[in-house]
Amino acid sequence: MRHFAVVGSGPAGFYTAEALEKAYGGAARVDILDRYAVPYGLIRFGVAPDHQSLKAVSKRYDKVADCAGVDFIGNVTVGDDVSVAELLELYDAAILAIGAPHDRKLGIPGEDLPGVIGSAEFVGWYNGHPDFADLDPPLDGTHAAVIGNGNVALDVARILSKTQAEFHGSDIVGHALDALDRSAIKTITILGRRGPHQIAMTPKELGELGHLEAALPLVDLADFPPREADDALEPGQRKSVTILRDFNDIRANRPKSMVFDFFAKPLSIEGAKDNGGHAERLIVERTELDEKGGARGTGETYEVPASLIVSCIGYTTPPIAGVPYDERSGKFLNEAGRIADRLYAVGWARRGPTGTIGTNRPDGYEVAEAIAIAMPAGNGSDRAGSEGLKRLLTERGVKATNFADWRRIEAAEEAAARAGSPREKMVRVDEWLKTLGH
Ligand code: NAP
Numbered sequence: 001m002r003h004f005a006v007v008g009s010g011p012a013g014f015y016t017a018e019a020l021e022k023a024y025g026g027a028a029r030v031d032i033l034d035r036y037a038v039p040y041g042l043i044r045f046g047v048a049p050d051h052q053s054l055k056a057v058s059k060r061y062d063k064v065a066d067c068a069g070v071d072f073i074g075n076v077t078v079g080d081d082v083s084v085a086e087l088l089e090l091y092d093a094a095i096l097a098i099g100a101p102h103d104r105k106l107g108i109p110g111e112d113l114p115g116v117i118g119s120a121e122f123v124g125w126y127n128g129h130p131d132f133a134d135l136d137p138p139l140d141g142t143h144a145a146v147i148g149n150g151n152v153a154l155d156v157a158r159i160l161s162k163t164q165a166e167f168h169g170s171d172i173v174g175h176a177l178d179a180l181d182r183s184a185i186k187t188i189t190i191l192g193r194r195g196p197h198q199i200a201m202t203p204k205e206l207g208e209l210g211h212l213e214a215a216l217p218l219v220d221l222a223d224f225p226p227r228e229a230d231d232a233l234e235p236g237q238r239k240s241v242t243i244l245r246d247f248n249d250i251r252a253n254r255p256k257s258m259v260f261d262f263f264a265k266p267l268s269i270e271g272a273k274d275n276g277g278h279a280e281r282l283i284v285e286r287t288e289l290d291e292k293g294g295a296r297g298t299g300e301t302y303e304v305p306a307s308l309i310v311s312c313i314g315y316t317t318p319p320i321a322g323v324p325y326d327e328r329s330g331k332f333l334n335e336a337g338r339i340a341d342r343l344y345a346v347g348w349a350r351r352g353p354t355g356t357i358g359t360n361r362p363d364g365y366e367v368a369e370a371i372a373i374a375m376p377a378g379n380g381s382d383r384a385g386s387e388g389l390k391r392l393l394t395e396r397g398v399k400a401t402n403f404a405d406w407r408r409i410e411a412a413e414e415a416a417a418r419a420g421s422p423r424e425k426m427v428r429v430d431e432w433l434k435t436l437g438h
């Protein structure tokens with residue numbers, strides 16, 4: 001029997017477990033570890049609460065968890081409760097699928113002022129991540145700014161602008177729904193350091209902005225190259241740029257606006273003299289494209305008022321003791337997923353924070369295949385696997401949970417759902433554990 005530990009129960013972890021289960025059939029046991037008692041990682045804590053069809057992929061992961069050879073072991077933090085070196089003693093291989101949960105820094109003066117937050121924090125807050133349950137983002141000012149031109153920036157801007165009715169059917173957590181309902185924000189400026197042709201927003205996600213109840217997306221056609229230039233774009237990008245241009249044709253009166261500010265590079269953030277230095281404005285430099293398509297400052301600066309500033313400029317994977325780490329790109333050092341002997345990375349921890357949920361499937365299958373070649377099923381091992389891990393955790397007083405425990409939490413969350421919502425998430429580790437009687 002082979003024993004594998006997959007660390008992290010988000011999409012990358014589940015696809016890898018699925019692939020290992022298929023590759024080895026009954027000849028391997030796969031444990032999916034998570035630091036929380038609740039599974040699905042990015043699906044639960046990252047994917048927007050009003051994108052329930054994307055979240056439905058968790059049903060597929062449930063089937064993996066239900067396989068005889070697969071176990072979910074929750075409430076265990078690798079690097080804290082158990083080290084990677086210990087996992088490699090207990091298992092034939094360990095596969096790190098811990099995602100990229102930390103915000104990249106802007107690296108500009110003022111980014112630590114109150115009112116400036118990263119998208120991992122803000123998204124975590126409205127998605128019920130326990131680390132951000134108390135974030136309490138300032139929504140009492142009229143102006144917010146969102147930095148970045150990717151899909152996360154779109155998620156954040158859209159959530160900031162939606163009415164209570166528009167959240168019907170979503171699983172946004174109650175504390176965020178209430179706070180957003182009281183929000184005074186009227187103008188959301190979305191800053192891109194390059195132009196409309198360089199956006200990283202996909203058509204479906206961008207298109208949603210045209211149909212919002214209370215917010216109108218605004219673009220300045222002067223920022224766009226001549227329409228013929230769109231022909232050189234690949235089809236998906238051309239579609240996105242067309243949607244952006246067409247925002248200019250929407251004739252509607254909506255009380256909030258979402259202003260696309262292109263060629264806008266944040267230089268610094270300034271705070272109030274009183275009010276605890278709370279963020280008040282961004283100082284922005286106008287840019288132009290350089291020869292390589294990068295953003296080059298023009299020297300012209302201006303101010304964008306904002307008392308809430310959310311940077312959506314990408315994420316990093318936290319280092320784990322003893323695992324080679326690439327500081328520059330913020331992920332584990334690896335070659336095609338292999339970090340070291342019997343140690344692998346998949347998903348964002350391997351590739352960095354790009355790609356859709358589906359991108360993790362071939363990624364996980366590729367690494368599982370490499371493992372299956374390196375460790376053929378026929379040659380079993382005498383490693384202790386989950387039995388050994390559970391013994392170690394018990395000795396250390398760590399209360400590991402299983403998938404049946406998650407089902408109990410899930411049932412409690414579903415039972416607590418407000419009308420029209422699939423669930424009311426519990427937002428604290430203690431609440432999960434209390435539900436389990438720990
Ligand atoms: P992203 O797509 O890489 O976009 C990051 C944005 O931040 C880019 O516009 C980038 O501009 C900008 N940026 C980076 N550093 C900056 C700086 N120092 N100052 C100003 N702007 C800066 O990342 P993401 O939005 O975090 O999304 C991560 C991945 O998840 C993407 O693959 C995304 O498509 C996916 N996702 C998908 C969905 C969905 O399908 N519904 C939802 C959310 C996320 P430059 O291009 O100039 O570097």
